[in-house]
Amino acid sequence: MKEKRRILTSGEPTVWTSPFAALKNVGLPLVPELRPDVGPRDAAPVTIKKNRGRVDIIRQTAHRSGKTVTVATGFLGIGLAEKETLAKEMQKACGAGGTVKNGRIEIQGDQREAIARILTNAGFWPVFAGG
Secondary structure, eight states: OOOOOOOOOSSOOOOOOOTTGGGGGTOOOSSOOOOTTTOOOOSOOOOOOSOOOEEEEEEEOTTTTTOOEEEEEOOOSOOHHHHHHHHHHHHHHHTSOEEEETTEEEEESSOHHHHHHHHHHTTOEEEEEOO
16 A cells, blocks of 8 residues: 655654765766776867758648648758758658658658758758748
8 A cells, every 4th residue: 555645734844865865975076087998079069050041941732642741942052961961850850751852851741840940950041931
C-alpha cells in the first residue's frame, strides 16, 4: 500500500534532505578537464554569416495529386551538400519526408513555419511566397 505523506500544520519546519547534498563533499572539479587523448580544442569555431540571402518558402499542390508540399527555393551561394544537410534537418524537425530537386528543397506537408525557423537559424532570410 502506498504511504501517505502528511503536511505538518503545527508550524514546525519540515526536515528534508536533498539526495544531492552529499555531492558537495565529494570534491568534483568545477570545470571539466581536457582529456589527453583528445588534445587542445584550439580549432576555430564555425561561424555562419547572418545574412546569407533571401529564400522563398512556397506551398504547392499542383501536379502532386492534391498532396501539399512545402518548397524552399532561391538559395544563393551554397552547394548541394549544404542543401542536403538543411533538408535532412528539416525532415527531422517536421517528421516528414523530403528531397532536394533542381536546387530546391521539398518537404512533404504544410511545414512553412518549421522550415522558416530552421532557415533563420542557418542565417537565411525566409519569405513566405505564393499561396
